[in-house]
Amino acid sequence: MKKWLKATALSLAAAVLAAAPPATEAGAFEPPVAAVKIGLYYGSSALPSANLQNATGYGSGYDFGYFDESRNFVPIGAYTDAVKISVMRDRNMRFDGSGYVEGTSGDVVVGCFHIQGDRQYDTYGAAREAADRTNSSFVKYLSGSFYVCTGNYLTASAAEEARVAQGLGGSITSGTVYTVTVAETGTNRIIFEFDCGTGRWLGVMPRQSGGTKPQTWFRGYRYHGGFQYARRDGGDITVVNIVDIDDYTRGVIPNEMSNAWPLEALKAQALCARTYAMSKLGTHSAHGFDLCTTEHCQVYHGQNSANEITEAAVDQTLGQYITYEGELCETYFSSSDGGATEDVENVWNSKLPYLRGVTDPYEADIAGRLSNYSWTVTYTPEQITQRMRNRGNNCGQIVGMAVTRYTDMGNAYEVTMLDDGGRTWKLTKGDSIRSGLGAKSIRLTIGDAAPPGGPSGGGQSGGVYVDGSGQTLDSAMAPYYAIGGDGQVDAMPEEGALYAMTGDGEVAQVGAAPQTDAAPAAPAVSANVARGSGLVNGYFTIRGTGTGHNIGMSQWGAYSMAKNHNMTYDQIIHFYFTGVTIG
Ligand SMILES: [Zn+2]
Incomplete structure (x- = not known):
């Protein structure tokens, strides 16, 4: 019985595997969430207001709501058909031609004082129906309930005067430090207000038009997904794009x-x-x-x-x-x-x-196309001394520098500097070496020291190529030509077909993996540092290849x-x- 089950399971698995896309391996990973939250403006870049515009053909209007713990958009029934909207702090704001900033002067000013009706509505629809009966009224979502607000005024007394003149009930409100106002961009027409304290933040989701997935313009970029507007500390607005992974x-x-x-x-x-x-x-x-x-x-x-x-x-x-x-x-x-x-x-x-x-x-055959693939950095002894002191080292004048440990991969692991007082100062591991030396990568040598693995350049993939005049060439052979035994001139082949002989008679494939007999465990000791180490014509000279942290x-x-x-x-x-x- 068990055997039969197992065999069936196996053949089922085989059938599933055969049907699956070729690159997919068994056991698809289930991510914990479907969407990620991407901070567009936050901290010192948080905004007093943020415009949104439906990309033409990719959506029309917006739904309002909030995003729950699982990053799902929860609509609250509120919406607008407007294509261009602005979300702003509920303060006296003026439109400056592109966005809303705090102020009371100008042609378009959105006042933060409103007449708020006493009646509480359970649904947006009911509140909207009441709001639509009065000009300049809009719906406000306040901690889970809906209210009708009317007008926008620059002062409480102006709002109170208007309330009495119109014979309205209710009271004057100017929102809290967490209230956000949504208006039609470039106008003082308020569409909606939202305030749930710090418990929930306004979420805006573009409405789909036609069969296309919505895309929305914000500050020059066109985004998928929805947006969240949070006055996290009661000040400017943190704008977050919440988008499918x-x-x-x-x-x-x-x-x-x-x-x-x-x-x-x-x-x-x-x-x-x-x-x-x-x-x-x-x-x-x-x-x-x-x-x-x-x-x-x-x-x-x-x-x-x-x-x-x-x-x-x-x-x-x-x-x-x-x-x-x-x-x-x-x-x-x-x-x-x-x-x-x-x-x-x-x-x-x-x-x-x-x-x-x-x-x-693989990099070797495109390296010749990259202008900065091979690089050199030089320092006078004074410059490198200052550099070390700027990093908090109380060192004397640096008089020698060497890579004292290379990794098994032939990358720099430890750089040691010697000062004129005989003390040594170390840069250990990638980030420290790169920032300390101003190096583009840790694939480097200092001075005339050979890379690990001896003169054949074992640690440096591709080795060092020298032309007839003794000039060192970049590691890529692509731009160079060779004459074959039959007299035909051809571009140098890619790695795998070219061999070179070192000074000690050893023949090695160009571009092949380095021949290294270093112990597989800790990085090998490569050299000691002495006075004058690393200097070429009076300059500490660092040569390397590649750009980045060398990980992954x-x-x-x-x-x-x-x-x-x-x-x-x-x-x-x-x-x-x-x-x-x-x-
Ligand atoms: Zn980051």
């Missing part, structure tokens, strides 16, 4: 890569972006959202730069995540690794099993794998993230 991904990949890049590279980026965001929920919880729109988290600017290729990259990886033993991965990526990525604990502090260093042969995926490596090697996004992901599952 896949639609968020659409707004990241053309900004973190180029929308002209190969599809498979963009798909790899889509998986990294989606997974990274989901693994970093609540990064900005102090401001009430998950992620910001800058490189601090991931660059996100809505749909502006999306095109058919970036949309396909998201659609073809819809709902897929990168996991390790069922947990979301921290899918770091950077521009280029210079030849090898690094074990994360050799750069930052925590060790993660899937962030292992890998030798990267190289974007240029992914580009090369997709463009030049016909590799698919799952191959790219599995290359840069050790032992992960895609699903």
Whole structure:
């Protein structure tokens, strides 16, 4: 019985696997939430008012409500057909031509004093019906109930005068520090007001028109999803875009890569972006959202730069995540690794099993196209001394500098400086080395010191190429030509076909993984520092390749794998993230 069940289960699993898209692996990951909260304006950039405009053909009007704990929009029945609306602080505000700012002068002024009726309504519809009977009346949502308010006045006494003149009941209100007012942009016509203290914030969701998913303009960018407006500290408005994770991904990949890049590279980026965001929920919880729109988290600017290729990259990886033993991965990526990525604990502090260093042969064949792939930084002894002192080191004049420990991947792990008092000062691990030296990556050497692995350049993928005049060439061979045995001149082949002989007669494949017999455990001691170490013609000279933190995926490596090697996004992901599952 059991055997039969097992066999059936297996054949069922086989059938499911056969039907599934080829790149998807078993056991799809279920994200804890469907949407992410992206902070557009917050903290010192919070706004006195924020305009919204339906993108033509992508929505018409808005529903009002709030977002619940699960990031779902909860409509409260309130809506408008207006296409251009502004959400502002409930203060005396004037329209300055583009938005509302505090003030009472000008042609368009929205006063914050209103006549509020005593009657409490259970539904928006009932309140709206009553409001529609009077000119300049609108509905206010106050802590779960609806009220009818009339007029907008600059002072309480002006509002009271109007109340008496119109024979209205009720009382004069000017809202609290948490009240937000919604008006038709450019007018003093109030559409709606919302105040639930700090318990709920106004949520605005564009209404769909036709069959297209709504998109909404806000400050020059076109967004999917809805918006939340929070006067968190009773002041200006924190604007948050609450958006489906896949639609968020659409707004990241053309900004973190180029929308002209190969599809498979963009798909790899889509998986990294989606997974990274989901693994970093609540990064900005102090401001009430998950992620910001800058490189601090991931660059996100809505749909502006999306095109058919970036949309396909998201659609073809819809709902897929990168996991390790069922947990979301921290899918770091950077521009280029210079030849090898690094074990994360050799750069930052925590060790993660899937962030292992890998030798990267793929960047080499596009490196010649990148103007800053190989870089040199130089300092006079005075400059580097000042730099170290600015970092809080009470050092004497620096007289020597060396990479004293390299990792097994051949990246710098520890840089030691010697001062004229004989004391040593260390920069340890990636971020410290990069910021301390002003280096673009940790794939570097200092002075004339050879990289680890001896003169064949074992630690530096691709080695160092020298032309007939002894000039060092960039690691890419693409722009160079060779004459074959048959006399034919050809462009230098890509890695895998070219061999070179070192001075000691050892033959090695160009661009192949470094030959290193360093112990696999702790980074190997590479050199000692002495007076004069690191100096070339009187300058401390740091040479390196690549740009970024050397953790996870190289974007240029992914580009090369997709463009030049016909590799698919799952191959790219599995290359840069050790032992992960895609699903
Ligand atoms: Zn951030």
